[in-house]
Each structure stands twice: as C-alpha cells, then as structure tokens.
Amino acid sequence: MSRLLADVNSEQRRAITMAARHGLVLAGAGSGKTRVLTTRIAWLIEQGVAAPQAILAVTFTNKAAREMRIRLSAMLPLDIRGMWIGTFHGLCNRLLRFHNKDANLPQLFQILDTADQLAAIKRLQKRLDIDVDRYPPRDLQNFINSAKETGLRPHDVDAWDEWSRRRVELFAEYEAQCQREGVVDFPELLLRCYELLQRNEPLRRHYQVRFRHILVDEFQDTNRLQYLWLKLLASDGAADGAKLFCVGDDDQSIYRFRGAEVGNMRAFEREFQVEEVIRLEQNYRSCGHILAAANAIIANNRERLGKQLWTERGHGEPVRIYEAFSDTDEARWIVEEVQALVRDGMLRADLALLYRSNAQSRVLEHQLFSAGIPYRVYGGLRFFERQEIKHALAYLRLIANPDDDTAFLRVVNFPTRGIGARSLERLQDVARDGGTGLYAGAARLDGKPAKVLGAFVALIEGLRVEVQSMSLADMVEHVIERSGLRAHYQADREGQERLENLDELLNAAANFAAEHGSSRSIDESGDDAATLAEFLAHASLEAGDHQADAGTDAVQLMTVHSAKGLEFDVVFLSGLEEGLFPHENSIMESEGLEEERRLMYVAVTRARERLYLSFAQTRMLHGQSRYNLRSRFVEEIPQSVQKWLSPIKGASQFGRAGYFQPGAGATSPPARARAPEPVRRDLDGLQVGQNVRHARFGLGVIVAAEGSGADARVQVNFGRQGVKWLALAIAKLTPA
C-alpha cells in the first residue's frame, strides 16, 4: 500500500483513491480537506494515473495554493514548480500571458487591482462628464464586476430604461478604455480567458486534452464564471474530457455577497452526473461539545446537502457563555479571561478573538492595550496596497507600459513637480481629442503644460533606457531613487516607515527574481521586461499578508470571515446579539439568515479546546447606544453543552434580577453590578433598555424613545420579529 495512505481514514482514502471520474467531496470543517486534495494529486501521480502536467489544481487564495505546493513537494520527489497549481486568477493570468495575441492583449498587459479599477472608473466618468450622483463610481464598479463574474459583456446585459442603458454604455466605455490602456481588472482575467478558450477551438482542445484531472478547492465559493470556466476546461463533462474533483463544504459558504453560488455544487452533481459524493464527517479539530454546538446550530438551515460532524476526541469542555452589560464590560471580561489563560501557560497566539464586523475590534483592542497584552489585528492594509509601494510600482508600470493612464496619473505629480490640475486637464483634453493615452498626448501640448509634462515623460523615458539591462531588484532601487520617491519620504518626518517599506519592496523584488527568474537567466537581455511584467502581475495578484509580524506571541483578532480555514485552541466569539450577529441586513430574508448561520458555524468550528461566546446588553455603534437581544444562535446551542458564566442564564431577557448577584464559576470574575442608565423616563414607566412584551411580537427591548404624552413612541427590538416603532397610546406594552 502506498505510503501516502498511512493514517488516512476510510472516507478520506475513498476520496484520495477514487477512480478517474467526476467526484464531489463534502468536507466538513476540520475533516482534513486540504490533505485529501493534495494527497489525491500525489496519489494520481504516484500510481501513474496522471502525469504532473496533466493535473490542474485550482484554489481561491494564494495562501491555499502555496500550502498545496508545499505539502505536495513533501510528498513527491518531483519538481512541482512547473505544475499548474494556482488561483483562478493566477492560472488565467498565466494562460493569457502565453496567448496574449490570441486574447487581443499586449504582451505586457497590466492588472488593475480593485483600487486601480475604481480610479480608472472615476477617470472615465470625468472624461465623459458623467453625473457621479446618478452613477456612483462604486455602484458602477460593482455593476461591471458582477456582470463579468456572471460571464456577461455589455451587449449581454439587459437595460430597460434610460438610466440602465446609460450604465451599460459606461460599462462598454470602460472596457474600451481598459483595452486602449492595455490593462485588465480581476474579473476580466477570468472572462477574457474563458472567452479565449471558447472562441479558439484548437487552443481549447489543447488544454482540454492536456488536463486530465482538474481539482478544485473551496468549491462552494465559486461564482458563475468560475464554474463556467471549469466546465469548459473539463469539456462539459464529455467522456473524453478531464475529470473534475471538487472539494467543498456547503455549510461553510459565506461569500454569497461577493458572488459565490453554493448552487454550483448541486449544478456540478447534476450536470456532470457525479456518481461519487463522499462525505468527510470525522472532525480532527474540535472536542465533542463544541461539535455538538456546531451541529445543532447548522441543523436549523434548510438548504443543505447534509452532513454531521463527529469526533473521537471525547466531549471536552462545555461552551462557555457570558452576558455583559455593555461592549466595554464584555471586552474587559474577555481580557481578564485571556490573562487567566496566559497565566495558566496558554500561548497568546493560540487565542483568537472573533467578531462579526471589524468595528467591534476597537473595544477589544482598547482593553487589550490597557492591559498590556500583545495582540494582532488581521485585515489592515496589505503590503502591496500601501501608497508608497503603489507609487513605486506605478513608475515601474509606466516603464513597462506607457499607455497605463492609471499609473500615469498616480505619479505624474508625485513627488510634486509643479504639474497642477490645469496642466492635467489640458493634457486630458489633448489625449481625448487625439484618441491617445496621456503619455502620448504630452507630445502634442504647448506652453507651460508642454514643459512640465515633457519633463515627466523625459524622466520615464530616461528610466526605461537606464533600467534596461538591470536585474529586477536594481531596477526597483533605481526607480525609487530617480523618481524622487526616496528623497520625498526622507524629507517627510513621518516617512520612516514608508522608507522601510520601500526597502522591503527591494527585498520582495530580489526574492521574486530568485524564485521566478531562475528558469530563464536574469541577465539574458530582453527578458527583463518579461520579468518586470511578471513581478507587477505578482504584486497585483498577491497583495501580501494581512498580518505584520508573525513572529511575536500575540492574541489574534479577526472577523469570522477571516478566520475561515484557521483553528485555535481557544476562541472567543463576541457580540452575539440580534442585529449584529445575525447582522440586521441579513435577518429579513431566509437566504441571508442561513448565510449568517453558516458564518456562526464557521466561527464555532474554529475552536479546538475551548469556546467562549459572549454578548452585551448595550453596545456603542455609530456613536449611538444600541440595545440588542441575545442572538438566536445562542439559543440554538443545546443546553446540555452550555455553561453560563454570567450570573443567571437569560437574566436580561426575562427581568434583570440576576445582574446583581455575584458571578459564578471559577473562571469568571464577579460581574460588576451597574444599573443600566435610563435615557428618558416617564414613558408610562418604560425606559430605554427595558424588556417589554407585546401581544403580537412577543419579547423585545426598548432601544429608543421620542415624543411625550399622546405622541410618545418607542422603538422596540423584537429580535426575529424585527425592530419596530410603536405609539404608546396604541400599542400595549407591558414590562417583562
């Protein structure tokens, strides 16, 4: 038996060694999904079922692709560098670079990241004198991207009225602009690649014949276009086409808002007549009580393919639940608990503080900071998104492609060189009238604009010549120097960190050249431009890690979304309140609510040993106090695995007597007794923050009040019944 199959359970083995046909693996959280995927690849190669070149493995994130490569190279005595393992976008980029002519793209086409794309759209709107109130740039960006991600070009999009017709026109104008400038945005990479293969039969056949096995990770996150792309490469499921092996978990589908279609799982099963659907339900991560909570929560969803996690690890600890007065109290309690755990020898890095929305990190950070506990927040600016890095890259982009107007405008006057709005306006007019880009338009100016812009063009031209036979790192260094970027940040008192980042960019360039340039020699002239283009693509496609210093032992703070795929010994999940989690924007429709519940399921299944859930009666949000009910998700956890740390279970929902009793449980500090502040009195004895009962809507909390006497109205949060304004003269509210 193959060494690859040691320590693999029977279901995992079934998936790994499945015969060459279409397969769907429903892999529960912590069930060894990545392992199955990578081991199957290794197994296919080891058994001689497929050659390495015949395999295409697709992931969503660079991190996942990297991990797959690392694991694979540990399993196989092969150089896996030539293998087609990558993200959808990375693989499409690769394909388009190979066949740029057929795809009608310049050889050194640039990739616009989301921010570049928005800038390009704004520029377009300015050029065409579009009312940004009627057509907000963000909306337009969303519109364009979601059209492309559904596989639609402007002429495929329906328009019924003047407004939407105009919108489609702008979509078309935007495409023309991108084409003129030789740039593609993220969805364009996929769509362009898809259309290329669809249109060009020999090319399509080539790849359809070449790839015998297509393996897809996180299949539940695929959007329409990605599914179409996979289908095309797999010859639509024809007998002689590639075999699709998709791994995913419908219960962890949490990206509907960005176009993911869980329905692709069922569509795949149906359209490819998938015979083998394998469920990986043994969980190797969490203790039994935690899994019981997760299973019970997700069981409330109707739209499921069905799965039940189990473990051999035993029950472990119950789920700890804490009710706080306020968000501040909640944060303070969490920090005390963290301190206790660290005192007991727990590593800070094994503790995670999770929340539904980023705004919640502030209170937590504040308390952690006061307590002097090192922490790290995920989700800030990433390396290649920093302004100084984008500036340096913009110079490099202009060297590679002078038609890139986005890059041009970014640095034409940075560092400032006396090119003002007037000069640029003149230039944009000239460029528009001449039907050229800005760079080319500069030659047709006169007067002062001609002088200042001529100097800028001369700078770029000079750079292009000087840089010609340099290594990538030297090139970057030279550009940072000659553009004046370094001097600019040196003169800036607060430029120190930016200078360090620019140095880091040099490192990145050197590393990149070492890793990617080795197959073709770097000093072989003529390939410098290609290496530069690859580096620029890399910078767009892989913006870098969110985390800063991975080395230090710090408590980890992140949203539940960011935590997907990660695991921690101890997880604190805070803000379990109706309106927050589930989020109020999602409560109204069942699909939204089910996605929130999947999010909750993801959060719970991050914990290995211990899980804390907490919520607060009062929370500051957007500068206002909000009064929320406890999340329904808390209710969905079986009582048998709950352990309440705050005074009395459910105190706030059914009267507040319990609050003034001392805390219970060895791990929890005594609750600080504090009466909720009445915001306004004399509303028939009702006050904000109070629990009330309504004959039709049931239990709720008063969240706001206005008016007096016969006009007095209160706003009541009834949880799943919604938030309602009720006139006291009409509605019968009784204190609960």
Added chain:
DNA sequence: CAGCCTCACTTTTTT
C-alpha cells in the same frame, strides 16, 4: 498647491 473643513458613510473579502 497644500492644508483644512465638511460631509457622508459605516457587514463580511479575495483576486
């Protein structure tokens, strides 16, 4: 051209 002020926004995120 730069700094200041007002205004609007505020779920989740990768490529």
Added chain:
DNA sequence: AGTGAGGCTG
C-alpha cells in the same frame, strides 16, 4: 465615534 474623500480657501 471615527474615518476617508472631496471641495474650498489661503
């Protein structure tokens, strides 16, 4: 409350 973008003034 806090931030970021865009507009206006010195």
